[in-house]
Amino acid sequence: MRLVNIERVKPGDELAQSILGADGAILLREGVILTDTYIKRLKSIGVEFLYIKDAHLDDLKGQDAEFLQLKSQAVKSVSTVFSKLQYNNVNEVRNTMDTILNIVEYLLENKDINSTYLMELKTFDNYTFIHSLNTCVLALFFGVNLNYTRNMLLDLGMGALLHDIGKTKIQTEILNKKGKLTEEEFEIMKKHTIYGYDIVKNIRYINERGRLVVLEHHERFDGSGYPNKLKGENISMFARIGCISDVYDAIISDRVYRKGFLANEAYEFILGGSGTFFDVELVKIFKNNFSIYPLGVCVRLSNGIEGFVVGHNKGLPDKPVVRIIYDEKGNSIQPIEIDLSKQTNITIVDVIV
Incomplete structure (x- = not known):
């Protein structure tokens, strides 16, 4: 399989990894032969990259059926729970916990899995839910590398999945504004952490350490964050993990107001924020365990040759x-x-997209 920009996809190319919609349903399944109509539709909903089959790279495999099913269930669950919790209906949270636990078990059984394999591609309409899922899975990836127990991973995963639940209380015109927020609008946006904590603080299924991910994921290690300008170890460990996971996925994503960073650029941003934005020790774990380049992406080497990442x-x-x-x-x-x-x-000097 090969990762390509949608602009390079041609009718007749075969999809190598299924694409999920906002409701967790599969929009297009692996193996579909792409037509001009499919390609135009994918462009219209904001798909920028996808995986296509390539005979030269046929040994590279996409997400297995089990993990795709887990992620599909998780997107459906987070979509439902965001809707329900907006009106203080907590019944769906129990089902969400079961979904997170299934992902935890998968990661524990596949500890050597590559971090880029875990990420789900986004469209315009599924950003909130896929971002919540990716933040959750990346946080769990941290937790597995920290040898957390299942219960700790469950609490971390729940907090990370619901980290942006407070945005359901923010006006849509602010959330989707294409230009820069005014100072007043940004002050309103910052309240989503407090709104979110108010939503989850009385849910008995979510431990306090999970709730603090919701409240503190915008705190920064140097004290420059919000809502309480906490500094260093005064920020809960789970929230420090949630912070890196949230920022990494957010900056590689296209937003209404900017294009996303490439993964290698996001990687350098995280490393550059060590000790200021992010916990130094967690950045070391990130550096040693996360992957920059997705399998199947084309890169240019310092000798002028182009090739594809295969390991x-x-x-x-x-x-x-x-x-x-x-x-x-x-x-x-x-x-x-x-x-x-x-x-x-020989080094990599560019990513060809």
Whole structure:
């Protein structure tokens, strides 16, 4: 499979990974042959990247059916729970806990899974729910690498999944404003953390450490965040994890007011925020365990050759394994794989999207 920009997709290409809608239903399933109509529809709902089949990369596999089903259930659950909690109906939270627990079990059974494999692609209409899911899964990825217990992972996952629940109390015109928020509008937006905590604080299914993710995920390690300008270890550990997970997924996402960063740019942003925005020790875990480059993405090397990422090296996220399938002139060649962790003079200089 190969990750490509929607603008490069042609009728006849075969979809290599299913695409989820806002309600968790599958919009297009893996294996569908893309037509001009499908491509136009995907563009209209904001799909910018997707995976297509490629004979040169047919050993790369998308998300397995089990994980896709788990994520589909999670999106449906978060969509429903956001709607219900807006009116203080907490009955759906129990079902959401079951969904998170299933994801926890999957991650515990697949500890060597690549972080980019966990991320779900977004469209315009599913941003809120997919962002909530991605933040949850990334937070759980942190928790697994910290050897958290199942109960701790469940609390962390619930808090991360519902971190933005307070936005249901913010006016839509502010949430979806294309331009920069005014100072007054930003002050209103900042209240979503308090609104969210008020929603979850009396839900018995959610532990206080999970609730604090909702309240504190915009606090910053240097005390520059909100709502309470907490600093360092005064911010709960779960919220510090939620902060990095939230920011990472948010900045790689297209928003109504800006284009998303590439994953490698987001990675550098997180590293650059160590000790200011983010907990130093958590950034170290992020650096050693998260992957920058999705499998199947095309990259340009410092020697001028382009290739596709086909493997990762733990602890060396900027040095994946790259498969070269074309020469400098674009002619097909016998595939060559270069493990950048073993090369001192070749680096990735660009991502080709």
